[in-house]
Amino acid sequence: MSNVTMKVNGKPVSGDVEGRTLLVDFLRGPLGLTGTHVGCDTSQCGACVVHVNGEAVKACAMFALEAEGAEVRTIEGMAEADGSLGTIQAAFQEHHGLQCGFCTPGMVMSAAALLKDNPKPSEAEIREYLEGNICRCTGYHNIVKAILAASGQDVPAIAAE
Amino acid sequence: MPKDHGIGASTKRREDVRFLTGKGRYTDDININGQAYAWFVRSDVAHGTLNGVDTADAAAMPGVLRIFTGADFEAVGGIPCGWQVTDRKGEVMLEPRHPVLAHGKVRHVGDPIAVVVAETLEQARDAAEAVVPDITELEPVLDMKAAVQGGPLVHDEIGSNLCYDWGFVEENKEAVDAAIKGAHHVTTLELVNNRLIANPMEPRVAVGDYAQHDDSSTLYTTSQNPHVIRLLMGAFVLGIPEHKLRVVAPDVGGGFGTKIFHYAEEAFVTFAAKELKRAVKWTATRSEAFISDAHGRDHVTKIELALDADGHFLALRTDTYANMGAYLSTFAPSVPTWLHGTLMAGNYKTPLIYVNVKAVFTNTVPVDAYRGAGRPEATFQLERVIDKAAREMGVDPIELRRKNFITEFPYATPVAVEYDTGDYHATMDKLLEIADVAGFDARLAKSKANGKLRGLGMNCYIEACGIAPSNLVGQLGARAGLYESATVRVNATGGLVVMTGSHSHGQGHETSFPQVIAEMIGIDENMVEIVHGDTANTPMGMGTYGSRSLAVGGSAMVRATEKIIAKAKKIAAHILEASDADIELKDGSFTVAGTDKSLAWGDVCLAAYVPHNYPLADLEPGLEETAFYDPANFTYPSGAYACEVEVDPETGKVTIERFAAADDFGNIVNPMIVDGQVHGGIAQGIGQALMEGASYDEAGQLVSGSYMDYTMPRADDLPFYTVDHSCQTPCTHNPLGVKGCGEAGAIGSPPSVVNAVVDALQRAGHTNVTHIDMPLSPARVWAAMQG
Ligand code: FES
Ligand code: FES
Numbered sequence: 001m002s003n004v005t006m007k008v009n010g011k012p013v014s015g016d017v018e019g020r021t022l023l024v025d026f027l028r029g030p031l032g033l034t035g036t037h038v039g040c041d042t043s044q045c046g047a048c049v050v051h052v053n054g055e056a057v058k059a060c061a062m063f064a065l066e067a068e069g070a071e072v073r074t075i076e077g078m079a080e081a082d083g084s085l086g087t088i089q090a091a092f093q094e095h096h097g098l099q100c101g102f103c104t105p106g107m108v109m110s111a112a113a114l115l116k117d118n119p120k121p122s123e124a125e126i127r128e129y130l131e132g133n134i135c136r137c138t139g140y141h142n143i144v145k146a147i148l149a150a151s152g153q154d155v156p157a158i159a160a161e
Numbered sequence: 162m163p164k165d166h167g168i169g170a171s172t173k174r175r176e177d178v179r180f181l182t183g184k185g186r187y188t189d190d191i192n193i194n195g196q197a198y199a200w201f202v203r204s205d206v207a208h209g210t211l212n213g214v215d216t217a218d219a220a221a222m223p224g225v226l227r228i229f230t231g232a233d234f235e236a237v238g239g240i241p242c243g244w245q246v247t248d249r250k251g252e253v254m255l256e257p258r259h260p261v262l263a264h265g266k267v268r269h270v271g272d273p274i275a276v277v278v279a280e281t282l283e284q285a286r287d288a289a290e291a292v293v294p295d296i297t298e299l300e301p302v303l304d305m306k307a308a309v310q311g312g313p314l315v316h317d318e319i320g321s322n323l324c325y326d327w328g329f330v331e332e333n334k335e336a337v338d339a340a341i342k343g344a345h346h347v348t349t350l351e352l353v354n355n356r357l358i359a360n361p362m363e364p365r366v367a368v369g370d371y372a373q374h375d376d377s378s379t380l381y382t383t384s385q386n387p388h389v390i391r392l393l394m395g396a397f398v399l400g401i402p403e404h405k406l407r408v409v410a411p412d413v414g415g416g417f418g419t420k421i422f423h424y425a426e427e428a429f430v431t432f433a434a435k436e437l438k439r440a441v442k443w444t445a446t447r448s449e450a451f452i453s454d455a456h457g458r459d460h461v462t463k464i465e466l467a468l469d470a471d472g473h474f475l476a477l478r479t480d481t482y483a484n485m486g487a488y489l490s491t492f493a494p495s496v497p498t499w500l501h502g503t504l505m506a507g508n509y510k511t512p513l514i515y516v517n518v519k520a521v522f523t524n525t526v527p528v529d530a531y532r533g534a535g536r537p538e539a540t541f542q543l544e545r546v547i548d549k550a551a552r553e554m555g556v557d558p559i560e561l562r563r564k565n566f567i568t569e570f571p572y573a574t575p576v577a578v579e580y581d582t583g584d585y586h587a588t589m590d591k592l593l594e595i596a597d598v599a600g601f602d603a604r605l606a607k608s609k610a611n612g613k614l615r616g617l618g619m620n621c622y623i624e625a626c627g628i629a630p631s632n633l634v635g636q637l638g639a640r641a642g643l644y645e646s647a648t649v650r651v652n653a654t655g656g657l658v659v660m661t662g663s664h665s666h667g668q669g670h671e672t673s674f675p676q677v678i679a680e681m682i683g684i685d686e687n688m689v690e691i692v693h694g695d696t697a698n699t700p701m702g703m704g705t706y707g708s709r710s711l712a713v714g715g716s717a718m719v720r721a722t723e724k725i726i727a728k729a730k731k732i733a734a735h736i737l738e739a740s741d742a743d744i745e746l747k748d749g750s751f752t753v754a755g756t757d758k759s760l761a762w763g764d765v766c767l768a769a770y771v772p773h774n775y776p777l778a779d780l781e782p783g784l785e786e787t788a789f790y791d792p793a794n795f796t797y798p799s800g801a802y803a804c805e806v807e808v809d810p811e812t813g814k815v816t817i818e819r820f821a822a823a824d825d826f827g828n829i830v831n832p833m834i835v836d837g838q839v840h841g842g843i844a845q846g847i848g849q850a851l852m853e854g855a856s857y858d859e860a861g862q863l864v865s866g867s868y869m870d871y872t873m874p875r876a877d878d879l880p881f882y883t884v885d886h887s888c889q890t891p892c893t894h895n896p897l898g899v900k901g902c903g904e905a906g907a908i909g910s911p912p913s914v915v916n917a918v919v920d921a922l923q924r925a926g927h928t929n930v931t932h933i934d935m936p937l938s939p940a941r942v943w944a945a946m947q948g
Binding site for chain 1: 173174176177178179180181182183184185186187189190283360361362363364412413414415417446447448666667668669833834836837840841842843844845867868869873874875876877879881882906
C-alpha cells in the first residue's frame with residue numbers, strides 16, 4: 001500500500017492504495033464518487049472518462065498512483081456552482097442525449113474535452129471524437145445533437161441535413 | 162402547436178438530472194457494510210467432464226472466506242426455465258438441469274465452476290487463480306445441424322441435442338406443401354440470423370445480503386424484472402419464501418433483453434450471503450459478460466415464398482434451426498416459437514403459412530431474447546425473401562409489398578394472431594416522403610461520380626408487443642402471467658406516488674408515466690412520483706421487456722387511476738352535496754355539472770385522510786388503489802423503413818448514408834422519448850446488419866469476446882436518422898391506445914440495410930448477388946463482388 005494525494009473536483013483527497021489500484025477504482029471506492037462508471041476491461045467503452053490536469057483520460061487505464069498531485073475532475077464536478085446543470089449537461093437533457101445514463105458521465109466528460117479544444121466542431125468531428133465512447137441506448141443521434149447545441153450551433157438545421 | 166405538458170408532450174426527463182450529475186444509483190454503486198467479494202472461476206473449455214476442483218491452495222490464501230463449488234448446490238434447485246414448448250407430436254421439450262455451479266460436466270466456455278469469496282475483490286481474484294478444476298476435455302458440438310445428426314451430447318442424461326421440433330400451424334403443413342408445389346413462382350432463400358451479444362453498457366452486478374434478525378434475504382441486481390427474479394429464484398432455486406426475499410433492481414444501465422433472465426450469479430450471492438452471514442458482491446467484468454450474459458438470435462433458416470403470376474403471395478414455408486446454447490435460459494424456448502412463428506404473416510395477406518423450428522443444444526453460451534426477440538428473425542427472412550422474389554419476377558419491391566398488404570382490420574392471420582389496427586399503405590407513403598425516395602437517382606449519380614456504388618433498400622415490419630393474455634400464453638407454455646400492476650397512492654396533500662411493476666432501464670418511465678396521470682386528473686406532472694424496481698414497495702409485476710411498459714404497465718396505472726378518480730368523485734359529491742354522477746373532474750378540480758360549485762383536487766385528497774365531512778357509512782377513508790391489467794391481445798406496431806448505403810467497390814466497406822423510419826405506434830405519450838427509442842433500435846439493427854457477430858472457433862472458444870473483437874457501433878459508424886410516427890392507428894383494446902415502441906428500430910432495420918447493399922451490388926452489375934449473410938463486413942461484401 002502506498003499513499004496517494006490528489007485534488008478531485010477542487011478538493012484535496014488522499015488514500016492508501018495498492019500499486020495495481022486503478023484511478024477509477026480509487027474514485028468509485030474510497031472516494032465514493034460513483035458517477036464515473038466501468039463498462040469494460042479493455043479501455044474501449046469510455047464510461048470511465050474523467051479529466052486529469054485538464055485532459056480527458058480513461059480512468060480505467062491509469063493507476064491511482066499515477067495521478068499523484070494531479071487535478072482530477074469527474075462528472076460530480078461538472079454542475080454550476082449553484083448546483084444547476086452545466087451547459088453540456090443541460091444540452092444532454094434538452095436533446096434527450098441519454099437513456100439509461102450509464103455511458104453518460106463519460107460522454108459528458110469527453111464532450112467537455114472536445115469543446116475545450118474545438119469550440120465549434122462539425123458533426124463529423126464530434127462523431128470522430130466520440131470514437132472511444134460507446135453508447136448502446138441512443139444510437140448517438142441525440143448525443144451528437146446535444147454536443148452541437150452545447151457548442152451554440154443550430155441543431156435543427158444540421159440534424160435535418 | 163405541440164403540447165407542452167401531459168399526453169403528447171416532449172417533457173424533458175426528470176431522471177436525467179441524477180444521471181447527468183453522477184448521482185445515479187446503479188447496482189455496483191451499492192456497498193453494504195462488511196460486504197465480501199465473489200470471483201467466479203469459469204470453464205475455459207467448451208465441453209468436458211469435470212472430475213473435481215482442487216481448492217486447497219486457494220482456500221489458504223489471504224482473505225479467503227470460503228470457496229464454493231457445484232457440490233455446495235446439489236441440495237438446491239437448478240436455474241429454471243420459464244417457458245415449456247410442446248413439439249409437433251405433442252411432446253414437451255427436453256429440459257436439462259441447469260445447475261448454479263457446474264457439476265460433473267462443463268458445457269460452455271464461461272460455465273461457472275467455483276466461486277471464491279474473500280474480504281477484498283483483489284484477494285478473491287488472486288485466490289481464484291489458484292483454484293484448479295480437473296477437466297477431461299470432450300469434443301464440443303457447435304454446429305446446430307451436426308448437433309442433431311449424432312454430434313456429441315451436451316446433456317448426456319436427456320439423450321439428444323434436439324430440445325424440440327416445433328411445427329406451426331401443424332394442421333396447415335400439407336396445404337402449404339401442396340400450394341408451394343403447384344405455385345407459378347417460388348422464391349427460396351437460405352440465411353443466417355447472426356448471433357449477437359446485447360452488451361448493455363452496464364455489466365451485470367449482483368449483491369446478496371442477509372439479515373439475521375428476521376432471517377430475510379435481499380438481492381440487489383441489474384434486472385429488468387425484479388419480481389420475476391424473486392419468484393424464480395425464491396421458489397425454484399433457493400427455496401426462500403417471497404415474504405423473506407426482497408429483490409431490488411435500482412438504476413439499471415440498459416437491458417435489451419439480456420437482463421430479463423434469472424442468472425446463476427444472482428442465486429449464488431443470495432445463497433452465499435446467508436451461508437456467510439454477510440453481504441456478498443459480484444460485479445461482472447466485460448470479458449465475463451461476453452461469456453455469461455445470454456446471447457441473442459442465432460438462427461439458420463430456409464424460407465420459401467410461393468407467388469401466383471400476378472405476384473400475390475400464396476404460401477410461405479420456413480425451416481429454422483435455433484440455437485439454445487448449452488442450457489435453457491429463462492425465456493429461450495419461446496423466442497423462436499411463439500415470438501417468431503406468430504409474426505410470419507408480417508404485413509401481408511399470405512393465406513397459408515407453415516413454420517418449423519428445431520431448437521438445438523450446443524456447447525455455447527445460452528441464447529435468449531435480445532431486443533425484438535424472434536420478431537427481428539421473422540421480419541428479416543420475410544422481408545429479404547420478398548425483395549428477392551421481386552427481383553426474380555422483375556417487379557418493383559414496394560409494389561409487390563403493397564399488392565399483398567393487409568388492408569382490413571381486425572385481421573386474423575393464418576399464424577394464430579389477430580391484428581387489431583394498422584395502415585400499411587400510410588406508413589409506406591410516409592416513408593417514401595421522409596426518405597426522399599424521389600431524390601435517390603440524383604444521389605446515385607453523385608455516388609457514381611465519386612467512384613462509389615449506391616443502393617436503396619426498404620422493408621416493412623410488424624411487431625407484436627405486450628404479449629398476452631395470460632390464460633392464452635399459459636396454454637402456449639408460459640410459466641408466468643403476463644399482466645402488469647400499479648398501485649396509485651394519493652397523499653393527503655394531493656401528490657401521487659405510483660408504484661409500478663414495470664421497470665425502467667433507460668425508457669424514461671419516471672417522466673412519461675406522470676404525463677399520463679397528470680393528464681387524467683389535470684394536475685402538474687411534478688405532483689406524480691414513480692416508484693419501480695423494488696419488490697418491497699411495488700405490487701407483483703412482470704417488469705419491462707417486449708415493448709410492454711406503456712401498453713401493459715401504463716394501462717394498469719390508468720385503471721388504478723380511474724378507480725382513484727371514481728372514489729374521489731364520491732367524496733366530492735358528498736362535500737358538494739350533489740350526486741356523484743353529476744361530478745366532473747377537469748383541470749384538477751371537481752365541479753357539479755351545470756353549476757359553479759367546485760372543489761379542488763387537493764381538498765378532496767385531504768378529506769380522504771381527514772374524513773370529518775365524509776360519507777363514512779358508505780366509503781372507506783383513504784385514497785389508494787391497485788390495478789392488475791391483463792391485456793386482451795397483443796398490440797401490433799408496424800412501419801416501413803428505408804436505408805441508403807454506399808459501397809466502396811475497392812474494399813467492400815458499406816457506409817450508411819441515409820436512414821428513415823416511418824412507424825405506427827398508435828397514440829404517443831412522449832414523442833421525444835419515442836424518437837430516442839427508435840434511434841437506439843436502429844443503431845442496434847445496423848450493428849447487427851453490418852458489424853456485430855458473436856463468433857466461435859472449432860474448439861468452442863468465443864473469439865469475439867471483447868470490444869476489440871466484437872464490433873459495437875460507434876458514433877462515426879452511424880448517420881442522423883429521419884424518424885416519423887405521425888401515422889397513428891391507435892390500439893383498440895388498451896385504454897391509452899398505445900402500441901409500444903422499444904424494439905421497432907431493431908426489428909425494422911436489418912432487412913433494409915441488407916436490401917440496400919444487395920441493391921447497390923445489383924445496380925453495379927453483380928447480378929448473381931442475391932443475398933449476403935450478416936454482418937455485412939467489408940470482407941463478405943468484397944467476396945460477394947468477386948463472383
Ligand atoms: S471502463 Fe471502458 S474504457 Fe474505461
Ligand atoms: S444512455 Fe445507455 S449506454 Fe448511453
